[in-house]
Amino acid sequence: MSNFFVKRRLLLLLISLIVLVTTMGITLKDRPVPTWPERFVRDSLAFVQSIVYKPAFAVAGFFESIKDVYVVYEENKALKQNLKQFAQITADLNELKLENEQLRKMLEAEQSKLSDYKLRIAEVVARSPDRWNHTLIIDKGTKDGISPNMAVITPEGYIGRIQSVSHFSSQVELVTDIERGNHIGAIIQGDERIYGVVEGYDPKNNLLIMRKIPMQSVIEPKQMVITSGLGGTIPKGLVLGEIVSVRTDEQFLTKDAYIRPSANLNQLEKVFVVERSLIAPTEIPVPALPGLPGSSAPSTPTTDTNGSEEGNQG
Known part of the structure; x- marks a missing residue:
């Protein structure tokens, strides 16, 4: 009795393999119109993907926007700091130019008639x-x-x-x-x-x-x-x-x-x-x-x- 069930399982497995191979052979061919099971599966997957994709894309875009805003904030902060440093450097440079001009005049005066x-x-x-x-x-x-x-x-x-x-x-x-x-x-x-x-x-x-x-x-x-x-x-x-x-x-x-x-x-x-x-x-x-x-x-x-x-x- 047990051998009968074993042989039956093997027979079902063999038939399944034959059906699978046949199906693969049929679906692998270039066809302008797929079979109705393929169309059903494809349309079902497309519908599900459209439902999932839009919210997922929106959420991903939201977090990407937050990331961009943070990056812009950090860049703006760095630019402001650089601008402050630039203003200080400009002020220091102007002071150095003025002092250099004063010292140059004093040196010229020291070497002149005095x-x-x-x-x-x-x-x-x-x-x-x-x-x-x-x-x-x-x-x-x-x-x-x-x-x-x-x-x-x-x-x-x-x-x-x-x-x-x-x-x-x-x-x-x-x-x-x-x-x-x-x-x-x-x-x-x-x-x-x-x-x-x-x-x-x-x-x-x-x-x-x-x-x-x-x-x-x-x-x-x-x-x-x-x-x-x-x-x-x-x-x-x-x-x-x-x-x-x-x-x-x-x-x-x-x-x-x-x-x-x-x-x-x-x-x-x-x-x-x-x-x-x-x-x-x-x-x-x-x-x-x-x-x-x-x-x-x-x-x-x-x-x-x-x-x-x-x-x-x-």
Whole structure:
């Protein structure tokens, strides 16, 4: 009985194999129209795939969009950070360019006509807003050989003198604080060298006032004004500025010249402290004033305790 069932199973298996092979042989042929079982299976699978594919594609697209948004966010964050760094780098580069330009000008000034004097580079470390036109503080003191009454300049020209000194710093009295007694002997350059004293400041127009100029002197705008070096305090030849206008004084005995400073006193970062190597003569040659007796002989200047220089005309 058992052998009958075994033979029956083998017979069914054989028939199944024959049907399968026959079916495979039929389906493997290129046919324009598949059989109805194939069409049924294919359509069924296509219907099921269409139902599953669209939601799956939508879900996949959703997560892909989230990934893209995250990537864009990270890229935007990185770009903002790079932009901040770029702004900082640009600011640093501009500062370096400015400092390089300042140092180049100072080097040129040091190698120019001021080679007769010893120049000490100093940096402005403090400036009081309420005394902006009066004083500033530099980072050089007695340890660097700085002493009172030394001239302070920039590559553009004279800005003031050392007023007081401590060990590590010094206070500079600006030329715009000249009303306090810091008078400066000056020369107007031209065909004729005209001497006078800078002893006033016009804060409204930012002009220095040079007084005690002889009436017969011929002065034109844009003539250069330099220090005379008379009095033994401020070296000769430091640029003060150029003539803007000339007026007759109240007594109609001398002229007053208004000078625009060459140095930019509002933007001071690095300066030179000038150490004199020679002491200039103390006589101021004064041209004769017409109509005044005894005016042919030069007079002797008076020098106050603050190192101010002033010549008596006539």
